[in-house]
Amino acid sequence: MFSIFPSLQISPVFKFPIDNVCNRVITFSSFRFYSIQEDKSLITVSGISKSFRVAKRSSGVKNAVKALFRREYTEVEALNDISFSIAPGEIVGYIGPNGAGKSTTIKVMSGILVPDSGTCKIMGYTPWLDRVAYVKNIGVVFGQRSQLWWDVPVIDSFELLRDIYDVPDAEYRSNLLLLTETLDLEDILRTPVRQLSLGQRMRCEIAASLLHSPSILFLDEPTIGLDAVSKIAVREFITRINKEKGVTIILTTHDMNDIEALARRIIMIGKGSLLFDGDLQTLRDKYIGDSAETTPSIDEIIVRMYKEYQIT
Numbered sequence: 001m002f003s004i005f006p007s008l009q010i011s012p013v014f015k016f017p018i019d020n021v022c023n024r025v026i027t028f029s030s031f032r033f034y035s036i037q038e039d040k041s042l043i044t045v046s047g048i049s050k051s052f053r054v055a056k057r058s059s060g061v062k063n064a065v066k067a068l069f070r071r072e073y074t075e076v077e078a079l080n081d082i083s084f085s086i087a088p089g090e091i092v093g094y095i096g097p098n099g100a101g102k103s104t105t106i107k108v109m110s111g112i113l114v115p116d117s118g119t120c121k122i123m124g125y126t127p128w129l130d131r132v133a134y135v136k137n138i139g140v141v142f143g144q145r146s147q148l149w150w151d152v153p154v155i156d157s158f159e160l161l162r163d164i165y166d167v168p169d170a171e172y173r174s175n176l177l178l179l180t181e182t183l184d185l186e187d188i189l190r191t192p193v194r195q196l197s198l199g200q201r202m203r204c205e206i207a208a209s210l211l212h213s214p215s216i217l218f219l220d221e222p223t224i225g226l227d228a229v230s231k232i233a234v235r236e237f238i239t240r241i242n243k244e245k246g247v248t249i250i251l252t253t254h255d256m257n258d259i260e261a262l263a264r265r266i267i268m269i270g271k272g273s274l275l276f277d278g279d280l281q282t283l284r285d286k287y288i289g290d291s292a293e294t295t296p297s298i299d300e301i302i303v304r305m306y307k308e309y310q311i312t
């Protein structure tokens with residue numbers, strides 16, 4: 001199980017010490033108050049770099065024994081001087097090939113990872129420094145990990161999250177009703193998470209990330225492994241919370257149909273460096289060119305970009 005509160009992974013009955021610094025009372029249907037930077041951006045990432053130190057592994061018994069006594073390390077540069085800013089209400093597609101640094105960026109922006117250098121201001125908070133107050137303003141979905149408690153019914157996880165985030169009762173009930181209806185959760189709320197299909201679980205994960213009415217939603221591969229019906233349902237829901245509630249959304253995905261359906265702006269990284277930040281249409285225009293060939297699909301356009309930037 002995964003949680004942006006590592007200390008919460010221990011027991012479903014554990015109650016997180018509620019932070020009272022940020023006691024804004026807001027409802028899902030109302031606009032939040034948040035601190036916008038002077039340049040009117042909600043998120044400002046400046047010069048973020050992050051490397052990981054990983055142990056070198058060589059094959060063979062001899063090398064394995066040698067490694068017991070003298071371990072060698074190598075540095076993996078996951079992010080190199082990444083900068084961008086995002087305005088309130090935007091949906092941004094954050095794309096790049098495998099290992100580009102997308103999840104690392106999401107982890108930095110959600111306060112899970114501390115960068116080696118650079119700054120990140122989100123709604124006035126530095127995510128990894130102001131974590132307890134900050135996380136009340138964000139929702140995070142990692143498609144490959146779960147924030148729900150595996151052995152208990154979905155509704156029990158939701159109630160625990162309500163306590164963790166200190167969501168007022170009326171706000172919780174109205175959010176639960178809305179999310180249950182729009183994500184079609186009624187029949188699965190009492191089912192233990194481990195018995196859910198991937199698509200059912202993903203709908204519950206998205207609901208869980210929104211129970212506390214966050215202003216920003218980080219979605220890391222939210223449609224991974226979903227069938228066509230579930231993908232469309234998730235996309236429609238993302239569009240709806242953005243349009244109706246003004247939730248700012250940062251979406252990483254390898255499914256370019258997600259990008260095409262949801263994001264006007266894309267940010268592309270490769271090998272840890274930012275390579276493109278702009279309009280999807282600009283990309284189309286650039287790669288469609290003036291040749292007589294048939295219009296390339298969005299997947300083909302992205303492959304051309306990756307080739308041009310030599311990141312595959």
Ligand SMILES: Nc1ncnc2c1ncn2[C@@H]1O[C@H](COP(=O)(O)OP(=O)(O)OP(=O)(O)O)[C@@H](O)[C@H]1O
Nearest residue numbers: 052054076078096097098099100101102103104105
């Ligand atoms: N905890 C870690 N320890 C060591 N290396 C890591 C760690 N997390 C990420 N990396 C490395 O950092 C680089 C970027 O990884 P990241 O998960 O951010 O990529 P990604 O763009 O999300 O990839 P994918 O699309 O495959 O999920 C990769 O080379 C990865 O191996």
